[in-house]
Amino acid sequence: MVECSFRIKDNVDFARVVRDAENLFAKNYSVTLDLNNTAGLKSSDVETLLQNKNFKIIVRGGLDTDKQLKYATKKKYGRRVTFEPTQLIDIIRAMEGLGAGINPRWSDLAKALYIYKKLMMHIKYKKIDSVIDSGLFALINRAAVCAGYALIYKEMCDRAGIKCEYVRGNAGGNNHAWNVLTINGKSYPVDLTWDSIDFHKNPGAAAYSVQYFGTSRISAYSHKPDEGEYQYTEDVFQHGQLEAAEKEIGDVKVSKKFDLTKLNKMLAEKATIQNTNKGKYYVPRDPKDLELIVSILKDIGIMTQRHDSKLFGQTVLIDSR
Numbered sequence: 598m599v600e601c602s603f604r605i606k607d608n609v610d611f612a613r614v615v616r617d618a619e620n621l622f623a624k625n626y627s628v629t630l631d632l633n634n635t636a637g638l639k640s641s642d643v644e645t646l647l648q649n650k651n652f653k654i655i656v657r658g659g660l661d662t663d664k665q666l667k668y669a670t671k672k673k674y675g676r677r678v679t680f681e682p683t684q685l686i687d688i689i690r691a692m693e694g695l696g697a698g699i700n701p702r703w704s705d706l707a708k709a710l711y712i713y714k715k716l717m718m719h720i721k722y723k724k725i726d727s728v729i730d731s732g733l734f735a736l737i738n739r740a741a742v743c744a745g746y747a748l749i750y751k752e753m754c755d756r757a758g759i760k761c762e763y764v765r766g767n768a769g770g771n772n773h774a775w776n777v778l779t780i781n782g783k784s785y786p787v788d789l790t791w792d793s794i795d796f797h798k799n800p801g802a803a804a805y806s807v808q809y810f811g812t813s814r815i816s817a818y819s820h821k822p823d824e825g826e827y828q829y830t831e832d833v834f835q836h837g838q839l840e841a842a843e844k845e846i847g848d849v850k851v852s853k854k855f856d857l858t859k860l861n862k863m864l865a866e867k868a869t870i871q872n873t874n875k876g877k878y879y880v881p882r883d884p885k886d887l888e889l890i891v892s893i894l895k896d897i898g899i900m901t902q903r904h905d906s907k908l909f910g911q912t913v914l915i916d917s918r
Contacts, residue, residue, distance in 0.1 A: 602629040608637040615645060618652075629679075631655040634755040640689040646682040654680050656733065659751045659763025677732040684734070687863075691736040692753055695719060700845075705759050705780050706838060707845035709787075712753045713810055714849040717793045720746065725888050738888045743790040747774040750789050754778070762829075766822040775820055777829050778811065784829040785811035786820050810834070864893050 603614050611630075618628045628651055632638075635656055646652040655678050680688070695715045699708055723740035724730055732748055735741035741749070747763050754761035760779040767773060768788070775788045788809035796805050808814050811834040822828055864879075867886045871878040879894065881887050 600627045600629070602631055604631045606633060608632065608635070611638060611642055612645070619649075627651045627653070629653045629655060632657065634658055634752060635685075635689055635692070636755045636758070638689060640686045640693060643682055643686050643689060647686075652682055654682065654685050656680065656685070656752075658733065658755075659748045660732075673728065676728045680733075684737075688733050688736050692756060696753060696757065698849075699757060703845050704842065706834075707842040708757050709754060709759050709761070709778055709780070710807075710810065710839070710842045711846045711849060712757065713750065713787065713789055713792070713807065714846075716746065716750055716753070716789055717796050717807070718849075720749070720793060721797050722746075722790060722794045729885070729888060740888070741790075743774040746790045746793065747776050750776050750787075762827040764820075764822050764827050766820065766826055768820045769818045773820070775815075777827060777831075783832040785834060786815045786829070786831050787811055788815055788820070810839070864890065867893070 601618075603618065605611060605614055611632075614630065618626075618630075630652065632655060643654070646654075657678055660674065660678055696712065698715075699711055703711070720735060720739050720741050722742065724742055725738060725740050729735065729738055730740055730742045731744035733745075733752060735745035736749055744765075751761045751763045754776075762777040762779075763774065764777055764786075765772075765774050768775065773790075775786060775790070778785045778787055791809045792807050795808060799805075811832070813833050816831060816833070867883070868879045868881050868890050871880065879890055881890055
């Protein structure tokens, strides 16, 4: 099979490039669409690719190919930014759902704060796999390390038209990744990872005030970008600015459970179910979806403390007898 790649710099050209690529399929070509980000793309746009299995999509996001070998091998980098159409559809659907409450009339600061709070609640800090938890895949598994948080935040800001950088460096004496927002020409570092960790320590609290969203607390912990990373002169949001943004967005909530109909449909797509005398075996159609299946089973309520659940390699056994 012959491989062919299309670099798409503006996603308004996405549909046209897909149509142009159709002629190549008759010649048994494998086509890769290389995107800067998903800004302007809907999940329905990507669904048009499902008719052909020879499509793959690269979403570069905050990962600059000129620098990536400093942090990872070329193979690992490729795995973090390359998606099957079905995977990217799930990712964009998650971002569409999380961003559905954004009012286009809000200020950029209000939009950035709303996205920040949504992701803070939606994702938990958890190490799963160096690819799954450090990129856009974490939107589906709802578990990420700092790189995953920062890349997802940048991607959602890109989709909202807000200038946001992905930065790697050192924070609190450890390797870390965070973001820098540019609003009204000023640079504000934000650390979604640290706020999310603090939030999930007591998720049932009546209220949680973000601590690392362009505040002096980030300066206190000396977030220092690595050499060659995005460099900036940091600013701090004034209390009045954040107060006004909070008033714009109101009370931000994220349900811990998704729509059950969608969850059950996703489970049927991702796993085969085998009934045995020991219980039900949920077998991933793709081994990479094991963590996602576990997450869905927990959200639906099938996998609870009342049920004896075990992992056997790439299989989940639920003994609910």
